[in-house]
Structures are given as structure tokens and as C-alpha cells.
Amino acid sequence: MLAVFAVFVLVSWTKNAGLDLGSKYLFPSIAAVAVEGTLLSSGKGSYLGTMAGMIVIQLIQCLLTTVMLPESIRQMVFTGVLLVLVIIYGCRWGLRL
Secondary structure: OOHHHHHHHHHHHHHHHHHOOOOOHHHHHHHHHHOOOOOOOOOOOHHHHHHHHHHHHHHHHHHHHHOOOHHHHHHHHHHHHHHHHHHHHHHHOOOOO
């Protein structure tokens, strides 16, 4: 339900609709949930932890914007953060990668 509301807000804010409209928000949102410690296999986590993870990701994003890195580099940084967290969680829980 909140995702539909977010789409309405995003479309009304940008005043256009397209298939790739929210693609730049994909990796930061997944990385924020992973930074908090939510298990990517089961989804167990907390709301406060997710908010803390979003603050950390927003700080990283502001830092990358301040350094004037292009969007492609920012996406690679978020992909790297997500990959490192998946590897750490896999080693911590004894999962085979």
C-alpha cells in the first residue's frame, strides 16, 4: 500500500511516468535494509534499524554527491556495499556462497 503511495508521489513530483523512473532508488533502498541487519533470506528486522540503515545510506549518498561522482559510480558503490554485506551475512550464518 505504501509502495503505491510512493509511486503516486514520485510521478506527481517528476510530472512524467516511465519504466525506469524509480531505478535510481533501487540499490539505496535494498542497501539500507541490508545495512540495518535485516536478514535478506527471511526479512526479519526492525523498523528502527531500517531507519538507521537509511540514515547511513543517505550519509554515504550525500558524501558521494559532495565529491561530485556520477550516478553510475554511486550505483557501483551501493552494489559493492550490498555485495560485501551479503558475503558477511553468508559467512556469519554458515551459508555456502
